[in-house]
Amino acid sequence: MTEKNDERPDLKAVLEARAALQDDARPEAVAKQKGRGRWTARQALAAIVDEGSFVEYGGLARPVIDGMSGPADGLVMGTAKVGGQAVDIVLYDYTVYGGSQSYINHHKITRMFAHAEELRLPVICWLDGGGARPQDGSPGRRLTPETFVVFARLSGLVPTVGIVPSRAFAGHANLAGMCDCLIGIKGSAIGLGGPPLVAAAMGKRLAPEEIGPIDMHAKSGVVDLVAEDETDAIELAKRYLSYFAPWRGEVIEPDTSVLRTVVPENRRRAYDVRKAIEHICDVGSVLELRRDFGKAIMTTFARIGGRTVGVIANQPMHLAGSIDTPASDKAARFTQICDAFDIPVLLLCDTPGLMVGPDAEKTGLVRHSARLLVALANARAPIMTVVLRKAYGLGFYIMGSQALRPAVLLAWPTAEYGGMGLEGAVEIAHGRELEQIADAEERDRRRQELLGAMQHAGSAIETAARFVYDDVIDPATTRDVLKLTLDTLANRDGDTKRRRFIEPF
Amino acid sequence: MTVSIKSEIAGIVETLEKSVGDTVSQGDELIILSSMKMEIPILATVSGRIKEYAVAEGDMVSEDQLLVVIEA
Numbered sequence: 001m002t003e004k005n006d007e008r009p010d011l012k013a014v015l016e017a018r019a020a021l022q023d024d025a026r027p028e029a030v031a032k033q034k035g036r037g038r039w040t041a042r043q044a045l046a047a048i049v050d051e052g053s054f055v056e057y058g059g060l061a062r063p064v065i066d067g068m069s070g071p072a073d074g075l076v077m078g079t080a081k082v083g084g085q086a087v088d089i090v091l092y093d094y095t096v097y098g099g100s101q102s103y104i105n106h107h108k109i110t111r112m113f114a115h116a117e118e119l120r121l122p123v124i125c126w127l128d129g130g131g132a133r134p135q136d137g138s139p140g141r142r143l144t145p146e147t148f149v150v151f152a153r154l155s156g157l158v159p160t161v162g163i164v165p166s167r168a169f170a171g172h173a174n175l176a177g178m179c180d181c182l183i184g185i186k187g188s189a190i191g192l193g194g195p196p197l198v199a200a201a202m203g204k205r206l207a208p209e210e211i212g213p214i215d216m217h218a219k220s221g222v223v224d225l226v227a228e229d230e231t232d233a234i235e236l237a238k239r240y241l242s243y244f245a246p247w248r249g250e251v252i253e254p255d256t257s258v259l260r261t262v263v264p265e266n267r268r269r270a271y272d273v274r275k276a277i278e279h280i281c282d283v284g285s286v287l288e289l290r291r292d293f294g295k296a297i298m299t300t301f302a303r304i305g306g307r308t309v310g311v312i313a314n315q316p317m318h319l320a321g322s323i324d325t326p327a328s329d330k331a332a333r334f335t336q337i338c339d340a341f342d343i344p345v346l347l348l349c350d351t352p353g354l355m356v357g358p359d360a361e362k363t364g365l366v367r368h369s370a371r372l373l374v375a376l377a378n379a380r381a382p383i384m385t386v387v388l389r390k391a392y393g394l395g396f397y398i399m400g401s402q403a404l405r406p407a408v409l410l411a412w413p414t415a416e417y418g419g420m421g422l423e424g425a426v427e428i429a430h431g432r433e434l435e436q437i438a439d440a441e442e443r444d445r446r447r448q449e450l451l452g453a454m455q456h457a458g459s460a461i462e463t464a465a466r467f468v469y470d471d472v473i474d475p476a477t478t479r480d481v482l483k484l485t486l487d488t489l490a491n492r493d494g495d496t497k498r499r500r501f502i503e504p505f
Numbered sequence: 506m507t508v509s510i511k512s513e514i515a516g517i518v519e520t521l522e523k524s525v526g527d528t529v530s531q532g533d534e535l536i537i538l539s540s541m542k543m544e545i546p547i548l549a550t551v552s553g554r555i556k557e558y559a560v561a562e563g564d565m566v567s568e569d570q571l572l573v574v575i576e577a
Contacts, residue, residue, distance in 0.1 A: 319514070319540075
């Protein structure tokens with residue numbers, strides 16, 4: 001390219017128009033955004049994509065209203081590579097009319113989502129804005145954009161990740177609500193109705209952060225991950241996407257001997273199941289989703305020998321690992337994500353069963369727990385089960401029992417099996433006998449004796465003798481056995497005709 | 506710097522495993538809560554010195570309630 005060629009007027013005009021899109025051509029708008037303590041869309045773009053991999057689509061689009069101007073009409077989008085993986089990326093640009101959704105940028109984003117559908121590319125959304133641009137709502141223009149329907153159709157077809165850097169309201173919240181993985185930065189807010197709508201409906205003026213603060217959404221299950229800042233959010237988005245591509249990084253072996261002592265000898269003593277996951281999976285490969293929601297179950301992506309697995313584990317530290325409604329919902333949806341992308345599911349079972357009592361029933365547990373069973377029963381992604389301790393009743397039935405035909409069903413020496421919790425089982429089976437013992441001490445002694453007999457019958461070895469488990473293993477070998485099992489799943493034919501969406505919640 | 510440790514669950518304080526003024530390491534058991542017939546250990550999230558126990562043995566605690574303050 002020579003100087004002379006640059007000076008052709010047609011080319012010069014295009015080069016100038018392209019240059020005008022960049023942040024350095026817009027010092028005022030950029031300074032204003034910096035003043036808010038926030039990143040510009042192009043700054044975020046540069047931090048997300050592999051250097052030199054971005055091809056912009058619709059950069060020269062501008063607002064449809066005469067007299068309005070704004071680079072790319074407020075939506076930066078295109079194809080790129082992220083960690084070597086091809087993706088489509090869309091970023092609402094807050095410096096252009098507050099990142100609003102306009103007549104033209106609705107067409108743009110629809111184009112990108114349809115492109116992702118056609119070419120099966122994961123999608124990253126930077127959701128910075130509060131819905132429709134009012135100026136574009138005039139009569140004569142189409143008021144029903146395809147945006148949301150086209151994005152909804154990507155569910156289960158390609159992984160979708162949303163990042164909310166500041167505020168996502170109205171249309172931006174609609175998109176957020178449909179992402180497989182939603183990441184919110186500390187201090188951000190998400191809501192369907194922003195302050196004006198809330199004021200109109202409820203007569204109360206509230207700040208966005210009072211309507212839908214991110215820490216509330218972490219507890220309600222709306223967001224999957226809470227990030228410290230932009231850099232952290234982008235890092236988390238990249239980590240999330242890494243589970244959907246072959247792993248090219250190094251595999252660091254964990255110290256598996258720790259697994260022998262994860263479950264305390266004292267039956268009543270709870271432990272953090274996170275430790276089991278961390279010592280079964282590759283070091284540094286574990287990403288926990290929805291940590292503050294449905295805490296009785298942990299859902300994490302991880303790798304074993306470089307291969308992605310979705311780990312669903314009862315958490316004895318919370319409700320003793322009893323499966324309640326939030327835990328059911330969380331695990332059901334996570335199962336759907338794994339199934340949609342043919343990721344093997346590893347179930348780590350330690351549950352006394354489903355949560356009981358009127359409070360639990362009031363939450364609709366009958367239906368919510370069924371949702372988890374339906375998700376697992378219909379999953380065509382392989383399931384692997386390891387019973388760490390308690391495997392009782394319907395809880396175990398759901399958490400990977402033989403009936404679900406897992407690829408392998410393993411138990412640790414600490415495994416306890418029973419149709420229901422043993423203390424309750426003793427009362428039901430021997431209540432009358434116990435009642436008839438007049439002496440309280442004697443009654444207690446008999447109760448302990450019966451309990452001991454049941455414990456023995458439900459011990460790992462006795463249960464394996466009745467072939468409830470495929471094997472009882474040294475916990476330190478869990479990783480090796482799962483690796484060998486994963487190897488047997490390597491050539492499994494994917495059902496390409498299958499098309500299932502992931503429930504947003 | 507002081508670090509507050511809150512309860513993630515509702516339960517009853519079974520035992521206080523340390524005393525105010527004790528030096529603790531990260532991961533040490535500070536309190537055993539009893540919840541759902543299980544003993545739930547509350548662990549030190551940082552190393553330091555116990556500045557305050559905000560609960561006593563036998564107390565009922567609710568989710569998010571302050572349990573221990575550690576001077577890190």
